[in-house]
Amino acid sequence: MNDRYAVILAAGQGKRMKSNLYKVLHPVCGKPMVEHVADQVERAGLSEAVTVIGHGADAVKELLGTRVSYAFQEEQLGTGHAVMQAENILGGKQGVTVVLCGDTPLIRAETIQALMSHHESTGASASILTAKAEDPTGYGRIIRDDNGHVTSIVEHKDAKMDEREIKEINTGTYCFDNQELFSALRKVGNENAQGEYYLPDVIGILKKEGKTVTAWQTPDFSETIGVNDRVALSAAEIALRHRINEHWMRQGVTIIDPDHTYISADSVIGTDTTLHPGVTLTGSVEIGSECVIGPYTEITDSKIDDQSQVRQSVISSSTVGKQVKIGPFAHIRPESVLADDVKIGNFVEVKKSSFDKGSKASHLSYIGDAEVGQEVNMGCGSITVNYDGKDKFLTRIEDGAFVGCNANLIAPVTVGKGAYVAAGSTITDDIPSQSLSIARARQTNKEDYMSNK
Incomplete structure (x- = not known):
């Protein structure tokens, strides 16, 4: 030749x-x-x-x-x-x-x-x-x-x-x-x-x-198709999208609505995964087998391992393990790593943080610049306060810790292994392992206060 x-x-x-x-x-x-x-x-x-x-x-x-x-x-x-x-x-x-x-x-x-x-x-x-x-x-x-x-x-x-x-x-x-x-x-x-x-x-x-x-x-x-204007660009986009979607369906991927599913040319998808309408995969995306990617989820430059579920959420430049549940309405920002069996629930934002196996933040939390160990529970409204207006700092939450609702963890700070943070606490100092930390004002009840108004 x-x-x-x-x-x-x-x-x-x-x-x-x-x-x-x-x-x-x-x-x-x-x-x-x-x-x-x-x-x-x-x-x-x-x-x-x-x-x-x-x-x-x-x-x-x-x-x-x-x-x-x-x-x-x-x-x-x-x-x-x-x-x-x-x-x-x-x-x-x-x-x-x-x-x-x-x-x-x-x-x-x-x-x-x-x-x-x-x-x-x-x-x-x-x-x-x-x-x-x-x-x-x-x-x-x-x-x-x-x-x-x-x-x-x-x-x-x-x-x-x-x-x-x-x-x-x-x-x-x-x-x-x-x-x-x-x-x-x-x-x-x-x-x-x-x-x-x-x-x-x-x-x-x-x-x-x-x-x-x-x-x-x-x-x-x-x-x-040669692209000389925006009309031809749209025609090329549609034709290539149909080609890509047909390829993955023939490889064993279920695409509920191929006309409204957007898969980048560099994406890879495993067998028996289901993509619901409105899913957008951008850049280099790798999705494992038996995953469910819910409607209107956006995933960019990320890896999702087998049997994970993502519902109406956004994931960017991150790694997601096996049997992870994300969403609805979660935001996984760049440089985040979610290990196997992690749960990130509704209205939770994770940024440049790692969650080890079995940990969960089920709702209404911001976890930024944090290392979260295994089997940690982040209560509703818990926040890692990572930014002082000039620099960002790391929060460490060790294995088995429990962070109660509406807790603020002021970084840099470490929550020790098996420690318990009481709801409503603002934590500014490290918490030893197996300790209970309470950082809130004591409740005062003024009886008959309203009847005198």
Whole structure:
């Protein structure tokens, strides 16, 4: 097999997006479009990938890092001109190069491989990825002869009436013999209304030179969606969301309402887990088996282990163990760790804290910057007072402790093993193990007080 390369075109500003964010950085299912493309190129196992950058160059480089090489297009003078910028990196190499657009987030690694394999098996100089469009309006049409060979690509505005009836369209993804690509690009002119150098002109040049040009049609039209505006961005989001949801359902996940469940491209979900309507998984999320994720729960960059339940809650950048119960209406903020059998109930906020096995905060509590041991009970309204207006401090609550309702633990403070904090106490000093701590004013009853009013 020949060496295989990729050129990803990501230099355009994307004026039609009407955004301060560069086009290829707009997310689809939680991930920037160009990262989707780079991921699939990586999965396809190519020898090298070059990303052509221009607008937003620093942001794209920060996103993709060292996964790809970079070529800089200082002026955006068309797709042909963009590919030419990669010549310094790929120009002297033998092999096959696929050219992809950074705004086609639904392209699959399997399709890239199939196109390149078709190209190699036919001995072609160029191969075009095509698709069948039910409404081909606006797309370039693939013209074939009686033997099925590609003769030309005709743009919609230039197509005759019978050519406009053709439903096989040019997707804008191509595969080339690497040497012949750069040789033909040097012959591309800019005698057009935009004064730009267009990559499709390479196809005509190769045909005139008697070279073989073929086409391979993907069976999934959605792969070809190119995003130029917010309408297309929405279409890509919907198509990819349906693809992701179908994948997980076929892997044994129950999704009650796939049209209203939002799973990021980097999420992983175990078998027999159920996702209820409105669930949103963002970033890198890992959910184990036999979990129940309740309606309108939001989980970001977190891990949920087997048989845990989350109801109408928000979890961010945290780790949740097995058989944990969270919610409804709980907020698990970043850097929190909940061990097995923990319960975090309704209207409880946990921030940068750990709960060891079997501990619980059942309702109306704030636990921030705390280390909570095993089998600890945090009573209703209990609070770790972690901030003095300048610095934050740690609260330690050791195994088996019981913190009564409406207790304030003023950090830094330690509640010893098996200690008991009386309801309504404000604790400012460490509590020894097995002690009862009461820190509140004694009750005074003034009899007949109201009858004298």
